[in-house]
Amino acid sequence: MRSVYSRAGALVALLAVFAVIAACAIGPSSSSGTKTPTANGSGTPTATAESNGTPTAAPVIPTATTPPGVPTATPIPCPRSDTPFGSLIHTASSRNSAGDYTIITDSALYCQPNAILRVTPNWNPSGGVGIYNNHAIGVYYIGGSTQRWAIFNQDFAAIPNGAAFNVDYGFAIGDAALCVHTATAATIINNYTKIGCETGSDNPNTIMIATPNWNSPGSGVYDNHPIGVFHSGNTWYVFNEDLAAMPVNTTFNLARVNGFVQTATAGNISGDYTTINLAALNGHPGLKLQVTQNWNPGAGAGVYNKHNIGVFYIGGSVQRWAIFNQDLAAMTPGASFNVTYS
Numbered sequence: 001m002r003s004v005y006s007r008a009g010a011l012v013a014l015l016a017v018f019a020v021i022a023a024c025a026i027g028p029s030s031s032s033g034t035k036t037p038t039a040n041g042s043g044t045p046t047a048t049a050e051s052n053g054t055p056t057a058a059p060v061i062p063t064a065t066t067p068p069g070v071p072t073a074t075p076i077p078c079p080r081s082d083t084p085f086g087s088l089i090h091t092a093s094s095r096n097s098a099g100d101y102t103i104i105t106d107s108a109l110y111c112q113p114n115a116i117l118r119v120t121p122n123w124n125p126s127g128g129v130g131i132y133n134n135h136a137i138g139v140y141y142i143g144g145s146t147q148r149w150a151i152f153n154q155d156f157a158a159i160p161n162g163a164a165f166n167v168d169y170g171f172a173i174g175d176a177a178l179c180v181h182t183a184t185a186a187t188i189i190n191n192y193t194k195i196g197c198e199t200g201s202d203n204p205n206t207i208m209i210a211t212p213n214w215n216s217p218g219s220g221v222y223d224n225h226p227i228g229v230f231h232s233g234n235t236w237y238v239f240n241e242d243l244a245a246m247p248v249n250t251t252f253n254l255a256r257v258n259g260f261v262q263t264a265t266a267g268n269i270s271g272d273y274t275t276i277n278l279a280a281l282n283g284h285p286g287l288k289l290q291v292t293q294n295w296n297p298g299a300g301a302g303v304y305n306k307h308n309i310g311v312f313y314i315g316g317s318v319q320r321w322a323i324f325n326q327d328l329a330a331m332t333p334g335a336s337f338n339v340t341y342s
Contacts, residue, residue: 078111078147085170087288087342089125090151092163101152102159103142109169111147116178116253118168118211119151120290121310123324127285131162134308134326136224138212139253154212154224166288166311168209168255168342177256180213181238188246192230192239195254204231204299207259207338209292210238210252218251226308227252228293229338241293242306257290259340261297262323264305269331273324275314276339281321285313287341291323294336305335 092102109115117139124130135153142148151165172178179197181187187194195201208229214220225240238252264274281287289311296302307325314320323337 123312133163140214141216230295257340303334
């Protein structure tokens with residue numbers, strides 16, 4: 001359970017820095033190792049691919065948990081942005097992080113609780129130094145005097161200094177293919193939930209991106225599991241890759257986007273990652289990729305990859321993007337991923 005006391009205490013002390021630091025600086029976080037994934041070779045995968053059938057698990061439903069602490073410091077100016085859609089790269093540091101979360105300080109997201117964020121860990125933005133964060137992540141909105149979005153680790157582990165995240169955002173307005181889905185008792189079947197909002201659910205070739213949303217407008221429920229999407233019977237579903245039961249009232253931000261499916265094969269797997277070979281991405285380390293695991297592209301056979309994932313850029317003579325398992329486990333042959341980029 002996330003500690004209200006420790007989070008609130010840290011924020012009360014650290015938000016005082018706002019008077020000096022306009023970018024919403026907040027307290028310290030821990031750091032992780034910087035082991036570099038190998039960029040060459042054709043390592044032999046050792047993971048076993050599970051296939052066939054719809055994802056299932058025993059329906060053990062956890063109870064709701066205590067919400068994050070809310071800062072009580074003196075209110076600060078709250079500029080609003082008129083930018084309806086955008087993207088950015090957020091890097092956690094001692095100035096914007098505290099404990100298990102890091103606050104996004106981009107002004108376009110100030111005072112925007114209805115924004116629909118999608119987030120993917122980026123191991124080495126622009127091909128720089130890499131930082132692992134082997135944890136299921138999500139986003140949540142800090143109200144009160146803060147009025148900012150944050151990225152957090154679902155298991156309450158500290159966000160490492162230098163951990164970076166690609167962030168896309170938009171709003172459910174006009175014909176925007178964005179929505180927020182809450183998993184209720186009526187939509188949950190074991191480890192998955194039937195998406196009830198409009199996201200092109202009748203098309204198995206839709207490129208669907210999903211990110212857990214803890215509290216806006218969710219009810220504050222954690223889902224500490226790697227997630228994915230799959231299509232069955234004219235409907236899209238969000239599911240837990242490790243087959244853990246889907247918690248009641250877990251909430252997900254969803255986006256129907258332009259993109260492609262990357263499938264890990266013997267020809268593109270090297271150890272814990274699969275390399276993307278697409279002309280629009282090759283040679284462009286500054287791109288912002290969003291990735292969600294896709295259990296069965298085109299409603300075909302399903303393959304699990306029960307790991308937290310991220311993206312990184314391979315420099316040198318390779319100059320390509322890759323999707324990797326944060327725990328360094330061998331990439332599963334046949335595992336597929338919905339990918340979009342900006």
